[in-house]
Structure formats: structure tokens, C-alpha cells
Amino acid sequence: MALHIFHHPSSLEHDTGRGHPERPDRVRAVIEALRSAEFAAARWHEAPRAEVAHLTRVHRPDYVEALLAAVPREGRVMIDGDTVMSSGSGEAALTAAGAVVAAVDAVLAGDPGTTAFCAVRPPGHHAEPERGMGFCLFNNVAVGAAHARSRHGLARVAVVDFDVHHGNGTQAAFEHDSSVFFASSHEYPLYPGTGHARERGVGNIVNVPLAPSSGSSQFRAAWRDAILPALVAFEPGLILVSAGFDAHARDPLATLQLGEDDFAWLTAELVAVADRVCAGRIVSTLEGGYDLAALGASAAAHARVLGGTG
Numbered sequence: 073m074a075l076h077i078f079h080h081p082s083s084l085e086h087d088t089g090r091g092h093p094e095r096p097d098r099v100r101a102v103i104e105a106l107r108s109a110e111f112a113a114a115r116w117h118e119a120p121r122a123e124v125a126h127l128t129r130v131h132r133p134d135y136v137e138a139l140l141a142a143v144p145r146e147g148r149v150m151i152d153g154d155t156v157m158s159s160g161s162g163e164a165a166l167t168a169a170g171a172v173v174a175a176v177d178a179v180l181a182g183d184p185g186t187t188a189f190c191a192v193r194p195p196g197h198h199a200e201p202e203r204g205m206g207f208c209l210f211n212n213v214a215v216g217a218a219h220a221r222s223r224h225g226l227a228r229v230a231v232v233d234f235d236v237h238h239g240n241g242t243q244a245a246f247e248h249d250s251s252v253f254f255a256s257s258h259e260y261p262l263y264p265g266t267g268h269a270r271e272r273g274v275g276n277i278v279n280v281p282l283a284p285s286s287g288s289s290q291f292r293a294a295w296r297d298a299i300l301p302a303l304v305a306f307e308p309g310l311i312l313v314s315a316g317f318d319a320h321a322r323d324p325l326a327t328l329q330l331g332e333d334d335f336a337w338l339t340a341e342l343v344a345v346a347d348r349v350c351a352g353r354i355v356s357t358l359e360g361g362y363d364l365a366a367l368g369a370s371a372a373a374h375a376r377v378l379g380g381t382g
Contacts, residue, residue: 073352073380076178076188077106080119080167083193085160089148092156093325093362094194094207102191102358105368106375114379117178119171119192121163122215126173129218130211130245132202139165139209152205161194165209168192168357172216172312175355180224180310185352187343187378189315191371195359197239197314198264206237206264212357213314214245217252220310227251230308232299233258234338235316235359236326238267238279242314247273253306255299257282257291259319259326278302287329291319295338303345311346311354317361317370325362332366332373339377354378 084096106114127136142149143162150156168190175188196213198206217229231246233239233256243266246252253276258267260281267279280294303311317335319328346352356378361367376382 073185073187074182075114075375075379076117076175076186077114078117078119078171078175078188078190079103079192080171082160082163082167086164086194087148087158087160088156097364098361098367099191099193101364101368102371105372106191108372110381111375111379117174119167119190120174121166122169122173122210126215126219127169127210129222130201130214135202139204155204155207155209157209161209165194168194168196169210169212169215172212172355172357173219176216176220176224176310179353179355180220187352187354188356189375189378190355190357192358195316196357197233197235197242197359198237199241200244208241211241211245213312214242216355216357217246217312221251226309228253228306228308229310229312230303230306231312231314232303232342233314233316234319234335235314236319236323236328237263237316237360239314240264240266243271243273243277247277250274250276252276253303253308255303256280257294257299259284259286259328262326282328284327285329288331288334291328291330291334292337295341300341300345304349307349309350311342311350313342313354313356314359315356315374316359317367320361320363320366320370322363322366323361325360332370335370336373336377336382339374340382343377
């Protein structure tokens with residue numbers, strides 16, 4: 073298996089301010105973990121900027137234009153109660169989305185079993201077609217999925233999300249599009265308040281809410297019994313992953329009780345599905361995770377399996 077890692081230094085220039093949980097140190101922790109000797113075979117790439125045409129496959133053109141115009145020359149601006157932009161945020165948002173686009177290209181051009189992980193921020197899965205929210209500006213994984221459909225002509229693409237928060241933006245982007253499958257496990261009730269099991273889209277959405285303080289057994293059952301069978305049945309040509317590690321027991325923003333072994337287990341299950349239905353091709357991108365030690369260890373556990381060494 074060939075693992076590609078996409079990153080850009082601009083991820084560190086998105087300055088959310090002192091005390092904000094979605095901070096540059098998050099990516100530093102992930103990069104430090106992935107620069108260890110065990111990932112020496114991984115192929116590192118500097119992420120390119122997404123083009124406006126990539127973004128407008130998911131986001132309304134007026135939103136894209138207004139967001140980029142609102143990037144301040146100095147200081148910070150708020151686009152909602154907890155979503156911040158600084159002078160470096162425009163470049164960071166463009167390269168975060170561009171990383172997933174480039175990762176899709178690399179994985180689909182590669183040999184069977186090629187995988188990619190995008191170590192970028194800001195995260196994206198809360199960004200809806202017409203607004204950013206929940207620390208997210210552009211929906212990176214949704215942009216990648218739309219690119220796989222438009223540029224590469226894939227008939228079916230899947231996005232799966234194990235962040236502790238529901239990926240409302242990804243669901244909003246695709247809930248009326250039967251060519252894209254979206255599935256999520258998440259703590260419920262919790263921000264953003266969406267993700268009830270009855271939210272089914274056009275039959276292409278699978279949500280499995282997990283009660284507060286749920287642990288490994290509930291998490292694994294959600295994927296084993298509900299999400300993975302539906303993913304296999306969908307038979308996507310590519311699997312994209314919103315890899316949020318904030319369901320970890322040490323994370324300060326939620327109460328699920330997972331550990332690195334749970335993320336490794338699920339990654340192995342996704343690799344097995346990908347091997348079965350789409351020649352092993354997976355693109356993963358960082359979403360949440362706010363305890364730095366847990367985030368670095370969890371991202372390494374995830375990437376280790378993606379790269380075939382876990």
C-alpha cells in the first residue's frame with residue numbers, strides 16, 4: 073500500500089486566537105506524529121490551492137466570493153459564534169480543500185491500494201453549501217467527493233465520518249444526490265444538533281447517533297451492524313473519510329470514550345471494504361480532535377493502517 077500525505081504550511085497561519093480549541097498546534101501534533109520513522113515510506117506532498125471551480129461544485133458562488141472577501145488584512149473576524157478568520161485563513165482554507173482534491177487525483181491515478189491522508193486545517197465537515205460554521209470554512213471532504221464525480225467520472229462516491237460531531241455540512245451537500253453515500257457515527261445530542269437516524273436523504277444517508285459516554289462496544293456495533301454493510305452495498309468507486317478524533321476519551325469537547333485502538337479498528341474495517349469494492353482506494357482528511365496528545369496518537373494509528381503497517 074502506498075500512503076500519500078498532503079499538508080501545507082498555511083494550515084499553521086489560520087490564527088483562531090488564544091484559547092480557541094481549533095488551533096495551529098493541532099496540525100503540529102499530527103505532523104510530529106507522522107514524521108516519525110515508522111512513516112518513512114509515506115510520500116509527502118505540499119497541498120495546492122483549490123480552484124474556485126472546485127469549491128463551487130459544493131458551495132454557492134456568492135458564499136465563496138463573500139468568504140474570501142471577508143478575510144481580514146489584520147486581526148480577526150468572526151463568521152459565526154465560534155468560527156474565526158485571520159489574515160492567513162483564506163490561504164489555509166484554500167489549501168485544505170486543495171489537499172483533498174489533489175489527494176483524490178493521486179489515489180485515483182495510483183495503483184490499487186493507494187491511500188491518502190490530508191493533515192490540514194481548518195476542518196470542513198460542518199460547512200454547508202451556503203455558510204461556514206463550527207470552525208469550518210469550506211467543506212474539504214465534500215469538495216473532494218464532488219471532484220471525484222466531476223473530474224474522474226465516478227458513478228458513486230462514499231463519504232464516511234467518525235468525528236464525534238455530526239457532519240451536517242456534508243449531509244446538506246449530498247442529501248438529495250443519490251450518487252454520493254454519506255454515513256456518520258456521532259455523539260447525540262451534541263453540536264450541531266443534526267444527525268438523527270431518521271435523516272435518510274434519498275436513501276443515501278446513514279446516521280447512527282451514540283448516547284453520551286458511549287464507548288468502544290457501542291461505536292464498533294454502529295459501524296459493524298449499520299454503516300459498513302450499507303457502505304458495501306453502495307459499492308462506491310472511492311471512499312473518503314472525515315477523520316475526526318474528538319470521540320477520544322481525553323477530548324475536552326465531548327464525552328465518547330474511544331481510544332486509539334478504536335480508530336485503528338475502524339480504519340482496518342474501511343480498508344477491507346475499500347479492498348472489496350474500490351481497489352483499496354481511500355482518501356482521508358483531518359476534522360476534529362482537540363486533546364493534542366490524543367490527536368497525534370490517534371492520527372498515527374489511523375495513518376498506520378492506511379499505510380499498511382498497522
